[in-house]
Amino acid sequence: MTRKPTSVSGRRPREVVADTLRERIRTGKLRPGARLPTQRELEAEFSVGRSAVREALAALTQEGLLENVGRGASPTVAESTHHPDAPRSAGVELADRLHEAFQAEDVAVDAFSLTTETLNNALAWPVRQVMDHQLTPRSVTARVLIPSLEARLALPRLIDDPEDPKPRERLHQIQTTYVNALSNSLNSLAQFGTEVTLTVRTVPLTPTHKLYLLNGDEALIGYYQVVKNEEAAFEGEQLALYDVLGLTAKLFRSTRGPQARDEQESSFVEESQEFFDSLWTTIAVPFG
Template sequence: MADALRDRILSGDLRPGAKLPTQHELAEEFDTNRTAVRQALDTLRREGLLTGTGRGAPPTVAERALSHDAPRKADIELADRLYEAFRAEHVTIDVFSLTTETLNTALAPSTIAISRGELSPRSIAVRVLLPSADARLALPRLVSDPEGRDPRPLERLHELMHTYVSALKGHLETLRMRDLVAEVAVEIRTVPLTPTHKVYLLNGTEALFGYYKVKPRTVRYKGEEMDIHDVVSISTPLFHHAQGPDLHGEHGTAFVAETRQWFDSLWSSIAQPLELG
């Protein structure tokens, strides 16, 4: 139902300010119950396509439904999109990033909802691409070491990477062990690349893209302070693209398809399994 109504809004059949049918009318049209209607309307409200989805008057199409809203911080945008992705029976998540810190944080609302019975996917499959431990990455590195000869910043990065990956795998495996999700698969591979951007592909139909910005900061490692050039992660904005018509025709569909092919090309060629110590 949400997909059908979204198509009507994005195609212009339902213009900004137009009122939707009542919940009773929608339940009859789609041959479903009021609970399913409310869930579909709430999905569209969270996407910014509807306003006034509470009790009373029928909701209306948001005035900015056909415009491109400003991208939001990675943890907020990803958390919202993951929650919607977890409504599917079979969930797939593909990630290219420096670590899985943002993913770990953004998954929390969805896994809590699964524990409460609000979401009930039958399977979750996660594929993650991270930078190789033996690659000479451009970042992070000491501010005073422009040639990157000091190994400590990269050693710190890979320790963080392993910590976040272990937490991610453990958290998702717990859902399977508690019989909340029947099938859970988490596979981590590495590539000899320095990520300058982060990508999240959700259920093969949505792509979230954000740039890493470089900034100097002070960190502690093994009891010492280091001034390093590092990247902004959780606070970086994510640009959302989805399959379906938009202001640029089929731009979203093309972007998602190309991003999926790009990810698969890395995954099936130079990517190597990450060994957790």
Template sequence: MNGERTTGGARREWERVADSLRHQIVAGEIAVGDQLPTQAELVDEFGLARATVQRALKELQDEGYVESIQGKGVFARNWRNQTPAHANGVAHRPDSASVELDDAIAEAFEAEHITIDAYCLTSESLNAALSRPVGRILRGDLTPSSITVRLLLPSPDALLAIPRNVSDRDDARPRRRLAGLIDLQARVLHNLLGDLENRGLATVVIETKTVPITPMTKIYLLNGDQGLTGYYSVAPNNVVLDDGTTLSIYDVLGVGAKLYPQGSLQLEECRRWFDSLWNTIAESV
């Protein structure tokens, strides 16, 4: 188990290009009004056909992130104004109303005091989304005063419903593997944000608690005013254990899962729900 992995295989290549460019625009690496690399440059950078690059640029244009000017090139637009958003201001794709975690985290890091409450299987997706704004802080582009993270994760010591051996539900090896993945991603998170505090760039507080529940949803609450919800899928997955054994397990898969913005009432209810677990049966690790 990779902690969170899509069941549908790798993303389509044009999506990979579109995601990369979109994240650069949202993070400010490509500023509003800046010209994007030419199609020829993108073909060389990604090693893809020109038609694939053109499809990615069309997607970004449809979403309002870029505009194409005949004879001049493709330029970044003011995506905050051009891209539809929910009531809390999080940009999303108009065709699906889903939100990219990278984009939402990038926006949250514009605040002075950043708070992130996350309920998930591991912090793998969160770590990936944090890498870009952390880079901006290191470069001096962002100057938050504080970053506070509360992680609510499954307890691998409990008899979780998933992950489990397809043929032997009492096999403890899938849960031990999950414990290793949780520990690995927790160390990545602490190293990623802890480095900011070590450099005196922000005050960082990370708290982690576990509950004896396999999450069927992933939830992110950002700065107290943005909430995102996604759904894990349960599917068979062949994994390789540390001893080289290949094991078929029922797994919870979530990388690439669509996240949807919460309305104000749902956000308030979700905050109460998160706090109810955090303050009662959740155990510190």
């Protein structure tokens, strides 16, 4: 669900906490069954408020990484019940696949979504690995498509007044925040010898799905679920919206080449790339 960020320069406090804990879980520093530090200890470690810690823990719980949250004791790392072929939430699946993609010499990422929030969160792990010299891509090229402010978007919109422009203006603020954060994150890799090219364009469409294409060989697609969001804030006003869930949407992965299960899966990746390229080369215009 889209929410109004609190910082234009980078990640919000809850994202810093969630990204760090998520990486500790993925790398095995926090193993299944391990108990996390207390909320007070996390506040002290990250120099953040209680609300940021709680929101971070809630996000990791939604992703299936934590359990026993809010029961008086510190939460524990969840036991993995994931089948290798089962779809996972976008926040988890995209991070893992990007980490794999960043092992290539030349990395290519194409993304079509409502905002770049999920992409920003998922990039935190491979970017950190580059900074730690554990991943060493020569170049990273990212092309991002998001809906334009001028478009008559179906979502998000006010429940009681579909014509009110405030949800679109709020969305544009969120888009700008995350695009700036994405630019800062990727461009930070330049000091580690990685050539970075990021291009963001907009299209006059309401995304009903999010699509990520990695190194031309892999497609990840997830569908936005429409929900009621009655806690959205914009310029001091509370808004009741029809909004969408993106970070927790499940991503379905397809590959082409030797790893493809069949010709249909391989063709789906090719068709997804052609879909993205068709938007990019025709009706897309620079973001700004």
